[in-house]
Amino acid sequence: MNTRDVITPALQEFATHEFTDFRSAVSESFVPLQVLSDQPGSFAGRIRMLDLDDIHVSEVRARTHSVQRTPELIARADDRRYFKLSLQLEGSGLLIQDNREAVLQPGDIAVYDTNRPYSMVFDDDFRMMVVMFPQTLLELPPDTVGQLTAVRFAHGHGLTGMIAPFLEQMANGLERLSGPTGIRLAHNAIDLVSTMFASELGSVMQPGGHRALATRIREYIERNLGDPQLDPATIAAAHYISTRHLHGIFREEGTTVSAWVRTRRLEHCRRDLADPVLSDRAIGAIAARWGFIDAAHFSRLFKATFGRSPSELRATV
Numbered sequence: 001m002n003t004r005d006v007i008t009p010a011l012q013e014f015a016t017h018e019f020t021d022f023r024s025a026v027s028e029s030f031v032p033l034q035v036l037s038d039q040p041g042s043f044a045g046r047i048r049m050l051d052l053d054d055i056h057v058s059e060v061r062a063r064t065h066s067v068q069r070t071p072e073l074i075a076r077a078d079d080r081r082y083f084k085l086s087l088q089l090e091g092s093g094l095l096i097q098d099n100r101e102a103v104l105q106p107g108d109i110a111v112y113d114t115n116r117p118y119s120m121v122f123d124d125d126f127r128m129m130v131v132m133f134p135q136t137l138l139e140l141p142p143d144t145v146g147q148l149t150a151v152r153f154a155h156g157h158g159l160t161g162m163i164a165p166f167l168e169q170m171a172n173g174l175e176r177l178s179g180p181t182g183i184r185l186a187h188n189a190i191d192l193v194s195t196m197f198a199s200e201l202g203s204v205m206q207p208g209g210h211r212a213l214a215t216r217i218r219e220y221i222e223r224n225l226g227d228p229q230l231d232p233a234t235i236a237a238a239h240y241i242s243t244r245h246l247h248g249i250f251r252e253e254g255t256t257v258s259a260w261v262r263t264r265r266l267e268h269c270r271r272d273l274a275d276p277v278l279s280d281r282a283i284g285a286i287a288a289r290w291g292f293i294d295a296a297h298f299s300r301l302f303k304a305t306f307g308r309s310p311s312e313l314r315a316t317v
Contacts, residue, residue, distance in 0.1 A: 010178040011050045019043040022062065029058060030132055031082065031114045032073045037065040050174050052186035053274040056132040059089075059171045066121045074115060081135045081142065082114040085193060087167045091126030095119075100150035107155025107164050111148055111197070118150070129171035131189065136267050138194045139222055140201070141253040141260075144214075148197055159196040166192065180276040187271060213239065214249050218260075225265050228291045232257045265290045266305050269298070273314050283310045 014025045019040035026035050029049050037043055045062035086095065088104040095102045095110050097118035102110045112118045114132070135142045153160040167189060170177065177185060202215060217239055224230050235257065236246040250257050272278050272286045284295045287310075292298035303309045 010052075010182075011048065011175050013046065013048045015044075015046040017044050019045075019065075022047075022065075026067065030056070030084070030130070031069065031077060034068040034070055034073065035065060036068070037063075039064055048174055050177055050182070052177065052183045053271070054134050054137070055186040055190065056130075057170065057174065057177070057186060058130045058132075059127065059174060060130060061090075061125075061127045062122070063125050064123055066119060068119045069114060069117055071117055074117065077115070082132050083111055083135050083138070083142075083145065084114060085109065085111050085131040085133075086120075087129040087131075087164055087171065089127040089129055089168060089171060091122065091124050093126055093128060094121040094123075095150050096121075097150040098146065102150045102152040104152060105155065107160075107168075109153040109160055109164055109167075109196075110150060111145065111193075113142070113146060113149055116146075116149075129167055131167070131186075131193075133190055136263055137187075137190050138197070139218060139264070140194060140197055141218075141255060143254050144201060144211075145197055148200060151200075153196065153200070159192075159199055163189075163192045163196055183275060184277070213241075214253070217246070217249065221261055222264065225261070225268060226289055226291050228293045230261060230291060261291075262301070265292065266302060269302065269310070270306060270313065273310055274316075279314070283314070286310075 014029075016022050016025070019037050022043065022045040023035040025045075025047055027033050029047055043063050043065070045060070047058055047060050049056065049058040051057075086093070086104065086109065088106050088108045090106055093104045095104060095112060095118065097112045097116060102108075104110055113135075135145070138145060155161070155164060170185060170189060176182075198215065201211070217235060220238055221230070221235065232243045232246055236243045239246075246257055250260060268290045269286055269292070272281070272289070273283065278286070283299075287295060287298040292301075299309055306313065
């Protein structure tokens with residue numbers, strides 16, 4: 001028997017004893033996945049899910065099965081790239097990506113990239129929180145975060161010990177997350193995760209090394225996004241390097257300085273426009289807050305990036 005209920009205007013719950021229905025629900029809830037089970041006749045699964053702005057938060061409870069994100073499924077995906085963050089709540093799971101494996105126990109966190117093949121295996125009953133979000137929400141380049149896919153952030157260690165309980169409270173209280181509070185908490189969660197990733201990456205960097213410099217540059221950019229005069233020359237001068245060196249750093253990370261600044265500005269604008277708490281703030285004021293001084297140019301750029309204009313996005317809040 002299957003049930004699909006809307007618990008609040010945003011929260012949905014799907015529960016079933018039919019494996020084929022669960023398999024379809026998984027692909028509909030996240031990205032297309034191949035879902036397999038050796039025991040489909042005795043299956044049970046439940047998904048509780050909530051969309052908070054561009055962040056998809058789910059609690060999944062199910063019996064033994066596995067999922068695979070295959071190259072064929074990736075080839076049929078749209079252009080937007082996502083990360084998925086998993087917090088193991090009960091039972092255990094195995095995540096495999098980029099020739100790494102992470103065995104997750106309750107309280108452990110791991111990240112994976114939906115644009116590259118991965119597998120997850122659950123050999124017994126489990127409960128897991130999954131947060132899926134656009135890669136551009138992180139303050140780190142996707143290729144840099146790629147060093148952390150299928151890496152176990154262990155329960156109780158370092159920042160994981162502080163962040164995992166926060167995420168668990170969100171998973172246990174999904175029905176209370178609709179509205180402005182939920183959107184802000186979801187973005188706060190991504191900010192915390194970004195800090196955890198940066199800390200992990202920083203722990204393997206030499207203080208004066210190339211990666212450490214790249215991190216300092218990105219932090220500088222983030223602090224100065226509201227300055228319309230922020231440009232490669234200013235950024236390079238602030239770090240006592242040539243603009244050629246600066247461009248080389250970003251080229252190694254698969255982007256350009258200007259593209260990185262533009263992406264970060266647009267993401268902050270989109271976040272503010274989606275925040276009901278800021279609904280009385282003029283669109284032009286939000287754009288200016290993040291360094292866009294030409295309102296018409298901002299509107300065109302925003303629509304080209306997100307597929308809808310700033311006013312259209314705000315109308316959905």
